[in-house]
Amino acid sequence: MSLTQADARTSPGAAAHPARHGARLALRGVRLGHRGNAVLDGVDLTVEPGEVLAVVGPSGCGKSTLLRTLAGLLPPLDGVVEQDGAPVRGPGADRALVFQDDALLPWRTVRANVELPLAVGRSRGPSGEERAPRPSRASGPDGDGQGGDGQGGDGQGGDGQSGDGQSGVPGRTGRSPVFDLSRAARRARRRTAAQWLEQVGLDGHAHKFPHQLSGGQRQRVQLARALAARPRAVLMDEPFGALDAQTRAEMQDLLVDVLAGTGATVVFVTHDVDEALFLGDRVALLGTAQVVPVPNPRDRGASYAGLRQQIINSL
Numbered sequence: 172m173s174l175t176q177a178d179a180r181t182s183p184g185a186a187a188h189p190a191r192h193g194a195r196l197a198l199r200g201v202r203l204g205h206r207g208n209a210v211l212d213g214v215d216l217t218v219e220p221g222e223v224l225a226v227v228g229p230s231g232c233g234k235s236t237l238l239r240t241l242a243g244l245l246p247p248l249d250g251v252v253e254q255d256g257a258p259v260r261g262p263g264a265d266r267a268l269v270f271q272d273d274a275l276l277p278w279r280t281v282r283a284n285v286e287l288p289l290a291v292g293r294s295r296g297p298s299g300e301e302r303a304p305r306p307s308r309a310s311g312p313d314g315d316g317q318g319g320d321g322q323g324g325d326g327q328g329g330d331g332q333s334g335d336g337q338s339g340v341p342g343r344t345g346r347s348p349v350f351d352l353s354r355a356a357r358r359a360r361r362r363t364a365a366q367w368l369e370q371v372g373l374d375g376h377a378h379k380f381p382h383q384l385s386g387g388q389r390q391r392v393q394l395a396r397a398l399a400a401r402p403r404a405v406l407m408d409e410p411f412g413a414l415d416a417q418t419r420a421e422m423q424d425l426l427v428d429v430l431a432g433t434g435a436t437v438v439f440v441t442h443d444v445d446e447a448l449f450l451g452d453r454v455a456l457l458g459t460a461q462v463v464p465v466p467n468p469r470d471r472g473a474s475y476a477g478l479r480q481q482i483i484n485s486l
């Protein structure tokens with residue numbers, strides 16, 4: 172199974188954001204599975220930067236296993252998993268995961284959930300010291316996502332109600348540069364989260380808790396959280412599988428919108444053939460070890476009777 176270079180016209184945001192490109196993900200001769208039991212063998216698959224690869228296949232064929240292997244959560248039983256030519260040896264902030272299951276932290280507000288990867292992804296210098304956050308760019312969510320990365324320590328409340336959460340940091344009367352940077356970073360995180368929540372149509376919901384949202388709204392929060400830290404790859408495991416048809420279509424459109432400009436590479440597992448044909452530049456059919464290109468990705472007007480049947484036959 173192999174993928175070749177994606178059509179540049181269909182790479183989401185590639186032209187709009189040439190400096191921030193997606194990761195190239197590759198599986199080379201990979202045998203993957205759980206506890207020594209292979210689910211798929213001899214997998215050779217390359218996902219090009221900025222490409223959306225939809226993955227379909229019969230239940231139990233290994234779609235989630237493939238995604239977890241790409242994420243670095245599951246080591247391959249054999250072969251090599253690479254990101255930009257370097258072996259993937261574990262999970263990384265560069266690769267965000269979005270699941271069907273509600274993976275939001277129920278005790279954190281919507282905004283605190285979106286801030287989470289920014290806080291976790293704090294940057295440290297070679298000797299472990301906190302580093303200054305990079306200056307934020309005011310050009311929208313994509314512009315300053317890293318601005319909030321510089322510092323963590325927002326506590327579990329995560330809503331700015333808690334302290335800086337950094338031991339040994341001087342108080343207000345004795346501010347050190349570290350303290351000031353931390354405050355700036357916290358503001359940047361909050362600003363980034365607010366921008367992403369606006370981007371996914373949830374401004375006004377920032378202070379709610381996940382249980383106060385609908386299923387579609389919770390998926391929007393997951394999307395905002397996944398993209399807030401500007402990952403170079405987004406790995407999505409049936410993210411819209413539990414939604415009704417109309418909400419699902421809205422989420423597909425939203426996904427296309429929010430990916431535009433990020434340049435992120437996307438691997439999108441789905442059971443829905445039409446979803447795969449709408450979102451994917453290509454569709455990987457795990458059941459038959461084929462990868463088929465989609466002529467007009469993300470075009471609601473496109474219809475592919477033959478291709479659709481080929482995919483259905485592979486399931």
Ligand SMILES: Nc1ncnc2c1ncn2[C@@H]1O[C@H](COP(=O)(O)OP(=O)(O)OP(=O)(O)O)[C@@H](O)[C@H]1O
Pocket residue numbers: 205206210228229230231232233234235236237
């Ligand atoms: N944690 C695990 N430990 C052992 N075996 C597992 C584990 N997770 C999945 N498997 C097995 O690996 C195989 C592939 O599972 P996987 O979840 O990747 O399939 P899938 O294609 O995503 O299925 P579905 O479409 O039903 O979600 C199955 O036989 C499953 O039983």
